Amino acid sequence: MRKPCCDKQDTNKGAWSKQEDQKLIDYIRKHGEGCWRTLPQAAGLARCGKSCRLRWINYLRPDLKRGNFAEDEEDLIIKLHALLGNRWSLIAGRLPGRTANEVKNYWNSHLRRKLINMGIDPKNHRLHHSLPHNSTGATSLGQQLVDMNEPAVKPRGDDIYQASDAGSCWEDEPCRLLPDLNLDLTMSIPSSSSSPSLANKANTEKKNDSELPN
DNA sequence: AACAATAGCAACCGCAGGGCT
DNA sequence: TAGCCCTGCGGTTGCTATTGT
Known part of the structure; x- marks a missing residue:
């Protein structure tokens, strides 16, 4: 003990x-x-x-940057979550002034629901087929995420797509799949303390x- | 106005990983 | 190499504020 x-x-x-x-x-x-x-x-x-x-x-x-999350921060969190899963500290590391706890709370209270409303399963960012697709349609981000789940070429075997809670989709190739994301996911000494x-x-x-x- | 339900967030808990001896 | 210690992380809980009835 x-x-x-x-x-x-x-x-x-x-x-x-x-x-x-x-x-x-x-x-x-x-x-x-x-x-x-x-x-x-x-x-x-x-x-x-x-x-x-x-x-x-x-x-x-x-x-710390306190207060509401900006829209681009939201987008980034969603994208990073699709890639990294529930690795909040890594996600927070890409958001200056935000903490893992804050990101996690924000995800659980706002973003998760937002994705559900868009017909996307927040666990694996796949289109939730059982739900009627939101009539307003997925936002461009939603569509991006949906598209991410239907890649033209599967990077690996099928099971990687059975993303688990903690699972990330394509950790080894984030840049190819999300070219607009400047993801330097290597660990570096953080600016302050994370x-x-x-x-x-x-x-x-x-x-x-x-x-x-x- | 009072109560209930829900949302948001701060804080706690337990586990895992890495460093040190 | 094993065991201990410390720290960080993710999951969860519980309190408070807000909204709905």
Whole structure:
């Protein structure tokens, strides 16, 4: 059995107060991100490290773009989801200022329904044959997605088209299928923090001033 | 105006992967 | 090489706001 990530008895849960936010912001301004396990104690927060990390990444980071998603962002999410499946962090990585959690929430609350209304199965982005095709017709994006599912040449064996929840259609050839998408899906050190330990380490040195607000 | 249903979003949980010893 | 630790990710839950009746 793993140890729990923190001593749950002594930690707050639920919504963050302004004071807690401020403590976290102040601490990260001074010391940078990382060491989430020890951060709460060092920052004087009665929270577990995970909770602090989540709060910072999803809400407090200064480079977050909050507010409604633009139409082009929506399109991009839909296209990327068709390619990558539920890999929200990768999708969010292509949307500056957006977090994986935000993208995921937006997908689940808006875009999924939107695709359903367009007669497209949001799981695999295939035309939902059992549904009557929306009389207004699929939008150009909808049509694109439908077209994507009827490629002239199948890149691989048939089962790849039985996309699962997490499945992406053609991870190895996104550019051929979506030439208008500039998909550099290789991992790179993110601008601010969206990524793992490597980035953490790479960022440790530069972090102190450059990406923090003044 | 009161209540119920639904939507939206913040936060939590558990698992997986990578680094370190 | 195995085991531990830390971090990040995706799924899910639960609270609040909004809309409908």
